[in-house]
Amino acid sequence: MFDLPPLQATARDDAVLNVLADFVMQEELKPGDRLPTERVLSERLKVSRTTVREALTRWEGLGLVERRQGSGTYLKAAVSRDMLHLPLTFASGNDFESLMHTLEIRRGLEAEAAALCALRAGPAELELIRQKLETMEEAFHSRAGMSSDEDWDFHQAIYRVSGNPLFEQIISAMHELFHRFWEHPLGVRDFGHASFPYHRTVYERIAARDAEGARSEALKLIATVEADLRRGDANLKRAGNR
Amino acid sequence: MFDLPPLQATARDDAVLNVLADFVMQEELKPGDRLPTERVLSERLKVSRTTVREALTRWEGLGLVERRQGSGTYLKAAVSRDMLHLPLTFASGNDFESLMHTLEIRRGLEAEAAALCALRAGPAELELIRQKLETMEEAFHSRAGMSSDEDWDFHQAIYRVSGNPLFEQIISAMHELFHRFWEHPLGVRDFGHASFPYHRTVYERIAARDAEGARSEALKLIATVEADLRRGDANLKRAGNR
DNA sequence: TTGGTACAATGGTCCAACCAATTTCTGCAT
DNA sequence: ATGCAGAAATTGGTTGGACCATTGTACCAA
CATH class of the missing domain: 1.10.10.10 (Winged helix-like DNA-binding domain superfamily/Winged helix DNA-binding domain)
Incomplete structure (x- = not known):
């Protein structure tokens, strides 16, 4: 049959x-x-x-x-006939735990992307990253912290220069999840304050073609963000909210 | 504005x-x-x-x-209100380039998962990983290489023990993509031959609660897989296929 | 130049019908 | 009773036409 x-x-x-x-x-x-x-x-x-x-x-x-x-x-994206769609959907609540989980994913990806950047970035790509970095630093200084948009641009440039489109796809999808937090729950804390200096060190390692150094600095960067968030969450709990 | x-x-x-x-x-x-x-x-x-x-x-x-x-x-799948959709689309899913891209993603995630494992694995979880490792080693020795199923079990155990469900979900979805390669194109080369010893070193770093060591060994492991694949691809091209 | 207004184009929703595949029911022959 | 073929009901798939809400554009008046 x-x-x-x-x-x-x-x-x-x-x-x-x-x-x-x-x-x-x-x-x-x-x-x-x-x-x-x-x-x-x-x-x-x-x-x-x-x-x-x-x-x-x-x-x-x-x-x-x-x-x-x-x-x-x-x-919104390049389309060809022989495309492979891989729609991942998973439950991910609005709790603090989920935020940490996405951050862990991001840490792994960010580190790898930075390392690949160091290996693959040409002069033009390097210049793009540098430009994003300076825009971010400028915004940071003028507005005393809080440069989330420019910060995002910087990271996105790294994903793009990595030469692997999957990084950008995965991370940008997660970005939405991040925003669900930044809108509502923990107040707009001074994110990036602690992570700020690491943006430049990441760039410097990339510019120096030092893959492992870039990976390591990227790890530190995310680690500070994680620490910030944990501190914010602790404050919130101490205040008795929820 | x-x-x-x-x-x-x-x-x-x-x-x-x-x-x-x-x-x-x-x-x-x-x-x-x-x-x-x-x-x-x-x-x-x-x-x-x-x-x-x-x-x-x-x-x-x-x-x-x-x-x-x-x-x-x-x-067809569990559904809840706050779901995170992560639709990935791979351009032309049959070329070597795409395989490398997925492997780069996996490297980032695998390294992070191994590091988290080292921090979080309890005695029971550690025992689970050890068991998977030994099963894999046994299969490897008895069948002279090629232990893809048991190999996968080992890695999956790490993702699971990492305490972050996202790892397993993302990677397992990508696993399907991998199989599309292992079926058809590059012949079933002796994968894992080079990566084999690193499985044990990863486990040892985890057992020693050495997060950075685990991360580093995991990176080496994937790197050998990548090298294997590159070699296989080069052979294929030299043979004139395509 | 500025600001508003009318109008056309476009995606979003609705309705009522019919098509196509599947499932369920019915009734006849055994 | 049982089994099974055919009718009927159910359900997703498609169609055409209508109208709404938003956006973009051309035009006009201040």
């Missing part, structure tokens, strides 16, 4: 996605570009708009695409 | 998913269970079936749910 015919059962939106992926490749659309209207796609592909929407919804859920009402649908 | 108002655009299907997640928790639905009909949900939630479908499509894309026409929609 062969059971081979799972082909062509009813999989229109899968087909739509394949065709769309072809289209994106053919038009050489890059992240940020706008792709055709749902109505246009519906007409061109000879399927209903609903079907197009379901397909795009799937892509949106995978973070490949972003929809802006009244404006259009925009590409 | 404040850019605070991303609040409350129009997000019915997000709301639908939240309510649905609540429902799943409330009814204690487990993977395999069937959840209410689209039509029922539409009626109960007072939204159109289209909206319900878009929401479910998102879940389906993330692998949380499976739809079977004529039968129903079935839960």
Whole structure:
């Protein structure tokens, strides 16, 4: 008994996605570009708009695409037909414990990314990191601490220069989780105050092509953040909140 | 420049998913269970079936749910309201480059997990790791190399003992990706041959409560795997395949 | 130049129907 | 009773058309 015919059962939106992926490749659309209207796609592909929407919804859920009402649908990541999607979803509550867990993941990744940076960064990439560093330091000094956006830019530059796109994907997804904390619970403590000096040392080790040194400095950096958070949490508990 | 108002655009299907997640928790639905009909949900939630479908499509894309026409929609994974979605997408998942990328991620995580293990493993956990190690060594000796299953068990034990569930979840998802390589492309080379001795050194550093030592040994372990793979790839290219 | 207003384009939601696969029920033959 | 083929109901998949909410743009007036 062969059971081979799972082909062509009813999989229109899968087909739509394949065709769309072809289209994106053919038009050489890059992240940020706008792709055709749902109505246009519906007409061109000879399927209903609903079907197009379901397909795009799937892509949106995978973070490949972003929809802006009244404006259009925009590409958020490179797309090709033979892509492997690996949607990880796991329960991760809003408690302090979960925050620490994500931080541990980040520590491992950040260290590795910094090490790879030291090995792979060319002059241009190095310059990019240096620029982000200085922007961050400037913001830090002018606003007396709290440079979370610029701080994030710096780290993101490292992930990008590492030459491995997975770093950025994983970390940026976790970044959302981080924000869930920074909004609500522990007040906006003076993060990064303790970690601040390590940003420069990380950069220096990278610039010196010292992979192990970069890894080590990155570890120290995250360790200070962790210590800050633990202290904040302790204060909170001592105050009796929750 | 404040850019605070991303609040409350129009997000019915997000709301639908939240309510649905609540429902799943409330009814204690487990993977395999069937959840209410689209039509029922539409009626109960007072939204159109289209909206319900878009929401479910998102879940389906993330692998949380499976739809079977004529039968129903079935839960495929545990669902809770505060879930962290981490959709990774690998470009062209069959080239050597992608394999290296996943390996770099694994190196960062493995090192961190080993370090945490050294800090947190109790006597019982330590014994578990030791047992996995010996099982692996035994398999290695009896079958002259190639002990991938037992090898995996060993590493998984480390992730588990690390006390951070995220490690196991991320890595085990990537493990699938690894297998796609080990099946087809580079022949089943004598992996782990070079990495073999490091398994024991990792364990010894953990047992000695030496976090940095454990991290360092774990790094060496992955490095040998990487070197093996690079060698295999070079051989393949020299042979003219592709 | 500035500021507002009308209008068109676009994604978001809804409805009502029909199609296709699956499951369940029904009733007949054994 | 039992077994099984066919009808009927159930359920996800698709369609077309309509309307709403938001955004972008062109145009006009101060």
